[in-house]
Amino acid sequence: MSVPAATRAPAPPRRGPGRPVPPDRPRRPRRFWPYLLIAPTVVGGLFLLLYPLFRAATISFQHFRMGELIRGGAEFAGLDNYRELLAGGEFWTVVLRTFVWTGINVVLIMGLSTAVALMLVRLGRRMRLALMSALALAWATPIIAATTIFQWLFQSELGIVNWLLTRLGLESFQGYSWFADGQAMFGVLVVLVVWQSVPFAALTLYAGLTTIPAELYESARIDGGTGRQIFTRVTFPILRPMFALITSLEVIWVFKCFPQIWVLSQGGPDGATTTLPVYAFRIARALHRYDLGSAVAMLTVVVLAVALISNLRRMLRQEGAEP
Amino acid sequence: MKHRLLAAAAVLALAAGTGACGSDEGSGSAAPASTGPAKLTVWIMDGSVTDELVKQFETDYEAARKGVDLDIQIQAWDGIGERVTAALASTDAPDVIEVGNTQIAQYAASGGVRDLTDKVADLGGTDWIPGLAQPGNIDGRQYGIPWYAANRVVVYNKELFEKAGITAPPTTRDEWLEITAKLDKGGDQGIYLTGQTWYALAGFIWDEGGDFAVKDGEKWKGALDTPQALAGMDFYKRLQALGKGPKDADEANPPQHEVFAQGKVAQMISVPGGAARVLEVEPKMKDKIGFFPIPGKTADKPGAVFTGGSDLIIPEASKNPDAAYEVVKALAGEKFQTDLAKAMNFVPNRTSLAHVLDADEGTAAMAKGASNGRATPNTPNWAAVEATLVIKQYMTAVLTGKDPAAEARKASESITATLNSGS
């Protein structure tokens, strides 16, 4: 800033106000810069993600079990693993269940997070801080610890949930076995995942809400909008990109959610909580069928990509249009 | 120091070439005396040996053999299956690993474990207890060296027995149900039996003449749906109902010894070592704990029990197989076996040492039961059956009121599929 004006670099051409200006436009000789900047990411991705992914894909086309892992010398098996997988009905049941799991969780997470975020905006300072701290605490609790705690809260004889429900007059919960019934287990897992996911989404949405200028609300209110109308006409449209981003992130996270389910139910009882990642892991680690497990993982990626394809295409379209 | 060691290991690994997956590499190369200090890594499961015993063994062993650096690493249970698999597949594995007797077949079948058949005589293998020797033996080759065993007994609260006017432990199953019902009064539980204690179920099924799976020619077949197995499950259900054990958990969640320590549980099914854990939680239970073998169908024979325990293996990828063998020999030898059995209330690895158990009430009951000890079906895929939890889930389903026959059929099909999936 102390450099004399004469030595300044040529100023970028003026653009319309408000539009982000790509400042490197005039610097043609520096066109390699962006590529240099993304080089570390690309290199890292190549070695630490794509290459392992390629190896996993290779395994899915091999006869690769515990013996091959230890001795080496896996044989090419063509599409055998995929054939075996797609022939049994279980795979599609699991896919369907995974979608149901993702749907229920994401809807609950987004709904509750929005409610909590709107609540945060309206709360007094103290209560808001308290609630935000509570959210942070829940968020910061290690997954392993949180999962252990939930296992315990829902224990049939000594768990506090049954104790509380019984106290509230619901006698049928005396000694109720949450982990014995598929739907109950599913429910417990939903509660756990929603509990763990709401803080991130709620705090983010809250931050987004605070960026909406107060004037917009004022004018909407003067126009006689109800709280609901204000939300659908003012708040939501402004936050739509943020909703979209958080929703797609939550879809990915919930879809791939693994440690919680594995520790609590290992996919049981009777497969009622076996989602795709759990299915892949169970096959790979419990049965030592690494080949079949890899095939499941590959198909999982495909399924997830297909599910989000419209999202990705929209992203590509937008990103191509503006920086 | 650590870094230098690591660097040295890396150099060694490079020198050995990358083909260490092959079978014979390095065998016979590392005689302890000739190549200077050999660092030997031994994996022992958490809870198998007391800290003092480990320390003492380490010190004695290193003192007796100059130039051996023994590194005994206590392994946590979480993720142990993956860890052992990874170790066997690595190029520089731990030299000795303790492996559960139901797990060993799968590791041996995968080719990552050293064949110790020619050492059996040297180790005095003639009177190894079968529950440990058989699982370590695949197709006539001995891969696992028996280490220790334990089977379950009934641990009971003497005070509650007295209160209910019961003077002698039951000797038959019917008696057992009878007195347990009598004990299950007021705030007291007759027995704390969790819904997924499948080792106990195994014994009941064997008593009826059934099994989890049977070999039919070359194929295995799940057998939970046989009348015998169903009768075993029915007995389990009747017994389980005489207390408040959770139907959807196993004995580790919550640890049953902690529940027993509250003093309101008359009986639990546990290895005798569980009693020591009770005292850790509640020292006041000291003189209140008694033991009896799990009752059988008739009074002349105790109930069949699952022989749990561990074998020792030497991975093919061990860099010092010969030195490792010396460690195995010491760990499986008379001196350490005696110490171990006394310290941990375990059954030593050979019948000729069984007398060390006589002194203690708990281990005496265990030894009585051990005479009718059995193992799970001996196939490499059995570990996978355990890992899929199919038996535990079947038990929970029946206990929570589902139709036993239908559930048993489903579980049997699953067991059949798992046992016959190639390796």
Place this chain on the structure above:
Amino acid sequence: MRGVSVREASVKGASARDVSARGGGRRPRAGGIALNAAAAAVLVVMIFPVYWMFATAFKPTAEIQAETPGLWPAHPTLEHFATAVGADGFWTFWRNSLLVTGAAVLLALVVALLSAFAVARMRWRGRGAFIVMVFAAQMAPWEALLVPMFIIARDTDLLDSLAMLTGVYFMVTLPFTIVTLRGFLAAIPAEVEEAALVDGCTRPAAFRRVVFPLLAPGLMATSLFGFITAWNEFAFVNVLIIKDQDKRTLPVWLSSFRDVFGTDWGATMAAATLFALPVLVLFLFLQRRVGAGMIAGAVKG
């Protein structure tokens, strides 16, 4: 626009961050009773499991298994903390965890910042595809990569190596870090930087003196997320660190209070409490900034 001074522009850029105060003041009344009651309910639900972990850590074992659960420890004890801290290798695990997590997060931040800058500020061929790839990278099936990663580490002599572990955690956190940082960067008007350039700064200098300070909260918020992810990881450390036990990390320790007789709940809860501490401290330290800046840029996202 050209005449805007750096100072002025940066104030403008900063205003995006500071609106939280304004947002809160939008309707300054403390809400109705119903609202506060609902907030209190949410608060209790969110905090109860955490409180339960905490309370259990202080209960003697006999009390933990009591038939009627007590809401607080009747006879608080520190024995479980003693067990947890006294476990083998506790301090080594701490050091390793901090080292690996810290290195992975820092590395991810630096690398992500470069990429985010290229994406947010420059126009180049392949940019759209790159963004989509980064987003898609979050779908990576990490559990399925355990075996390939193990094989790769074995074949390159990187088993028992903290560097390998750091690399994996770096890659796990990188995509999210790029997506988030890019959002933060995009929220800072390019004019701010331009103005600095106009004032004669070189491009790196402009970035360092003007953009970076504005970006700092975003960096911190993002690092928190990466930290939580890497701090929790168990599966990779379990198979990548084999023989050299001194290389293990805290999650291994956290899951070590279980043996054949069952889990030592008290010790596990005490360990979990200690385990959560760094994240909590970090969060409290960053709380204001995180709250204000948390993905403010994601609005643009």
